Amino acid sequence: MHPMHPTSSAQFEASRSGTVPAPEQVRDDVWAVAQRMPGGHLPYSLLYLLRDSDRAFHVIDPGWDSDANWDALTAVLTSLDASPADVRSITATHLHPDHIGLADRLRRASGAPLQLHETEAAAIGSPFVTPQAAEAVERLVETWGVPIERRREIVRVADQASRFVAPRADRTLVDGERLDIPGFDLRALLTPGHTSGHLCLREGARRLLFTGDHLLPMMHAGLGLGAPTASNPLADYLWGLQRVSAFSDHEVLPGHGYRFRGVTVRAAASAEHHLRRSREVVAVLADAPDSSNWEIAARLTWTAGWHNLTNFFLYSALAQTAMHRNYLERTAERL
Ligand SMILES: [Zn+2]
Structure with missing residues (x-):
């Protein structure tokens, strides 16, 4: 197993010092844009911008709805000789405001559909x-x-x-579905637990794994923070961790913090974090x-x-x- 290590020193340093990193290029046609969050708990979420082979753009997790974040996204698009009108799709990993908040404004400016996993869309x-x-x-x-x-x-x-x-979805995605992004091999990967219809997105050609809040480098996901379900969020979450663990050679592009390698090691640590708490409950109930x-x-x-x-x-x-x-x-x- 590969140990976990950051793949962006700028994001890593920002994450450690509580600042907001500058936008950065991840691959030829992939960028990461830090979007500010109010409240001070976490300073930023990460928006990902994909440029397809027709030179149109696709956004994953647009971020918190604010003028500053709108300007940040617009500035990056301008630097790429584009504007929000060139956005063709908006995909949110889940319904939390720090990921989906800006989607409505972006949808109005671009006409691009907002898509979510069908379970998450139904939860709204x-x-x-x-x-x-x-x-x-x-x-x-x-x-x-x-x-x-x-x-x-x-x-x-x-x-x-x-x-x-959260804004209503225009399209819903099912597990395994390939997104319509020319030049990309991006597929929906259902990973419930943090919320009931949380999605990771896997890019097979570039070996990238967009993990939203399912797997984070500097903290462990909170669970059951979406619509209630008949299933148990921890059981769901452990299943989702196994799913992402299969892609050990992928670089992880998370919803907060910094990008990293070592998904299998990190997934094991997140599972252990939650199971340790379960064992504590076992001990109290035994007593x-x-x-x-x-x-x-x-x-x-x-x-x-x-x-x-x-x-x-x-x-x-x-x-x-x-x-x-x-x-x-x-x-x-x-x-
Ligand atoms: Zn979240």
Whole structure:
């Protein structure tokens, strides 16, 4: 197995220092453009620009909707003697605003269709992004055993999270489908887990793997952050990691951070990160089988410390704990 190593020192340095790297060329007809994100959690997402053999352009993950990001994309296109009107397709790996936000503005300027995996497209407008999200979470906090005085805080998070509604897709993609980009061999690779219909994109001729938020170099993907499904996000995610691991000779072009090689090693590390947490839940349940979700979460190790978790971080901690417990109930595998 190849060890993991960055393939762009500029992106690597930016990622380490919390700055935003300049746009850069990845291959003859592929560019990476860092798009700024508000909030300070992560400084940027990565937009990828592909130039097809007819000299038209295709965008993967246009980024957060802002004037600065619009200008950044326009500037790169201008430097290539083109404009947003030359964009022929927009593909989003998933429905989060830091990946799909700018899609609507780009679609209006270009007439290009926005495409997503069919599951992800269906998730847009599902109850989790409507006001019912708060009601659903109200029921959830009860079953999780959250003390009454902490419930409002969590329900409010769900209410706020449901404010962003991703733009509707014009086209849907299925697993394995080849995208219509002349001169490229780009195929959809379904990798659920982070969201239910998350897509990676694999370019076979250039050996590139666009991983969105499925596989990142500097952090591990959060899970179950899209529409709820009947399946377990961790089980889905582990399956998706196996899928991308098959392309060990590909360069990874992720949704944040820096491009790198060593997909197999990184996928194994991400699987281990999540399974370690599952094993922690196993240990708590072995000791106290009747624990509520709240009681389990309180006994797990959290980077920030359990007592410091509030608002979104508390909600996320409880949701992750519930996911691990559900995973253990479903899987007969020993961890
Ligand atoms: Zn995401």
